[in-house]
Amino acid sequence: MLEIARRPPSKLRLAMVLALLAILPGLGAAGPARAAEERPYILLAATTTTDDSGLLSYLLPRFTAACGIDVRRVIFGTGHAVEVAKAGDADVLLVHHRPLEEAFVAEGYGVERFDVMYNDFIVVGPEDDPAGIAGTNDAAAALAKIARAQALFASRGDDSGTNLKELTLWSAAGIDPEALSGGWYRKTGAGMGSTLNTAAALGAYAMTDRGTWTGFRNKQDLKILVEGDPRLRNPYGVILVNPARHPHVKAKAGQALIDWLLSPAGQQAIADFRIDGQQLFFPDAKPRDGSS
Numbered sequence: 001m002l003e004i005a006r007r008p009p010s011k012l013r014l015a016m017v018l019a020l021l022a023i024l025p026g027l028g029a030a031g032p033a034r035a036a037e038e039r040p041y042i043l044l045a046a047t048t049t050t051d052d053s054g055l056l057s058y059l060l061p062r063f064t065a066a067c068g069i070d071v072r073r074v075i076f077g078t079g080h081a082v083e084v085a086k087a088g089d090a091d092v093l094l095v096h097h098r099p100l101e102e103a104f105v106a107e108g109y110g111v112e113r114f115d116v117m118y119n120d121f122i123v124v125g126p127e128d129d130p131a132g133i134a135g136t137n138d139a140a141a142a143l144a145k146i147a148r149a150q151a152l153f154a155s156r157g158d159d160s161g162t163n164l165k166e167l168t169l170w171s172a173a174g175i176d177p178e179a180l181s182g183g184w185y186r187k188t189g190a191g192m193g194s195t196l197n198t199a200a201a202l203g204a205y206a207m208t209d210r211g212t213w214t215g216f217r218n219k220q221d222l223k224i225l226v227e228g229d230p231r232l233r234n235p236y237g238v239i240l241v242n243p244a245r246h247p248h249v250k251a252k253a254g255q256a257l258i259d260w261l262l263s264p265a266g267q268q269a270i271a272d273f274r275i276d277g278q279q280l281f282f283p284d285a286k287p288r289d290g291s292s
Contacts, residue, residue, distance in 0.1 A: 039064075039068055039069065039070050040068070040069050040070070040250070040253050041069065041070035041071065041072055041253075042069060042070075042071055042072070042091040042092060042250050042253045042254050042257060043071075043072050043073075043074055043089065043090045043091050043092075044056075044060075044071050044072070044073055044074065044090065044091070044092045044093075044094060044257070045074045045076070045081040045082075045084045045085045045089070045090035045092070045093050045094070045095075046073060046074070046075055046081060046093075046094040046095070047075075047076070047077060047078045047081055047094065047095045047096055047160065047161055047236075048075055048076065048077055048160065048191040048192055048193075048212075049096065049160075049161070049162065049192055049209045049211060049212050050094060050211075050236070051073065051075045052191060052192050052193045052211075052212040052215065052216075053209070053211035053212050053214070053215050053275075053280055053281075054215055054273075054275065055211065055270075055273055055280065055281060056073060058269070058273045059261075059266070059269055059270065059273070060073075062265075062269050063257060063260050063261075063266070066260060066265065067256050067257075067260060069253050069256055069257065071257065074089065074090055076160075077156065077158045077159055077160025077161070077162075077163065077191065078095040078096055078097045078100060078159070078160050078161035078162075078164065079097075079100065079158070079159030079160060079161075079163075079164070080158075080159060080160075081093060081095050082095060082100050082101075082104055085104065085109065085110070085239075085241050086104070086109045088241065088245070088246030088248065088249065090241055091240070091241055091249050091250045091251075091253065091254035092238065092239070092240055092241065092254045092257055092258060093110065093238070093239045093240075093241060094116070094236065094237075094238045094239075095161055095236070095237065096161040096162075096209075096234055096235065096236045096237070097161040097164050097165070098113075098235060098237065100161075100164075101113050101237040101239060104239060105239060108242055108244070108245055109241065109242055109245060110239035110240065110241060110242055111239065111240040111241075111242050111243075112239065112240070113237045113238075113239050114237060114238050114239070114258060114262055114285065114286075115235060115236075115237060115284045115285060115286055116236050116237060116238045116261050116262065116270075116283075116284060116285055117235075117236050117267075117270050117281045117282060117283055117284050117285075118233060118234055118235040118236060118281070118282055118284045119209055119210050119211050119234050119280060119281050119282065120209070120210050120227070120232045120233055120234050121139075121162065121165060121207055121208065121209055121210070121232040121233075121234050122207070122208060122209075122210055122213060122224050122225075122226060122227045122232065123139060123142055123143075123205060123206070123207050123224075123225055123226035123227075124196075124199065124205065124206055124207075124208060124213065124222045124223060124224055124225060125146075125151075125199075125204070125205035125206070125222065125223065125225045126203040126204070126205075126221055126222060126223075127221040127222075127223050128221075129223075129225060130149055130151045131145045131146040131148070131149040131151040131205070132145060132149070133145050133146065133205075133225050133226055134223075134225045134226075135225075136225075136226055137226065137227065137228035137229050138226075138229055139169050139207075139226055139229040139231055139232055140169050140170075140172040140173040140229075140231070141173070142225070142226045143169055143170055143173045143175065144173040144174070144175065146205055147173070147175050147177075147180070147184075150183070150184040151184060151204075151205060152184050152186065152202050152203065152204035152205065153177075153184060153185050153186065153204055153205045153206065154186050154188055154195050154196075154198045154199040154202065154204040154205070154206045155177065155185065155186065155187050155188065155195070155206070155207075156187070156188060156189075156190065156191070156192065156195045157181075157187025157188060157189050158188075158189050158190065158191070160191075160192075161234075162192060162207060162208065162209060165207070165232075165234070166207045168231075169207075169231065172231075186198070186202070186204065192208055192209065192212040193212060193216060195208070196208060196212070196213070196216050196218070196219075196222070197218055199222060200218050200219060200220040200221075200222050201220075203221070205225075206222075209234055210227075210234075210280065211280035211281060214275045214276065214278055214280055215275050215280075235284060236281075236284075238257075238258050238261055238262075239258075240254050240255055240258055241254070261285070262285040262288065266285075267283035267285050268283075270282075270283050271283050
């Protein structure tokens with residue numbers, strides 16, 4: 001499976017990468033490579049958190065083994081993944097910002113949104129905790145303390161689901177971090193792993209999803225300081241891109257992926273994914289048509 005770079009997609013660069021995805025099967029010609037070449041495939045636009053955590057690398061081969069369909073990944077922050085899907089450059093969308101997902105469907109770009117899983121966000125920071133936020137379960141109050149202390153904070157600043165959740169919490173704290181950008185508030189414009197690397201290097205605070213944090217190996221002296229606020233719950237939705245708007249969408253194969261993710265087998269695979277024995281994502285599919 002190929003992963004596309006996570007920078008915001010220019011139209012030219014995205015077109016070039018999607019063209020590469022289309023011709024890659026022809027690069028192999030024998031044995032298992034030939035079998036893979038002949039399998040149908042779909043494009044999944046997914047958020048970086050599902051990829052950085054290792055979840056997609058765990059789930060997608062299991063789906064392919066069960067259904068005989070390859071999945072090629074288009075990996076961006078949620079906001080850019082939604083734009084890729086709006087342009088018809090994906091068959092299925094898997095992201096984590098419900099307002100964007102619901103708007104995507106309401107505007108006719110997607111068929112239907114399904115809950116698939118959830119995890120949570122946490123606030124991490126240096127062990128010496130200069131803003132004194134350790135132990136609080138009020139994320140907005142913690143951010144307000146960071147602002148008062150003018151302690152370094154590393155933000156993704158990339159319109160991702162994580163970044164949008166962070167901005168919601170800053171707003172709840174009555175703070176406009178955009179006005180402070182470039183000082184103690186640092187926007188990386190990068191994915192979660194890169195932003196955590198920046199926070200570790202600078203001794204800065206950051207907000208991250210727990211899945212990426214658990215798999216992150218460069219923690220240095222960063223620690224989890226804030227967790228447990230109900231506002232930090234992080235639900236993920238999966239949506240088929242609307243073939244009525246984009247007739248080239250592989251609707252049958254894309255729906256097969258959605259059905260598998262929502263099935264008992266897919267939900268169990270999500271529950272089984274662990275790093276160092278810790279469960280990172282929790283199944284959240286709702287019964288459909290009276291089934292469980």
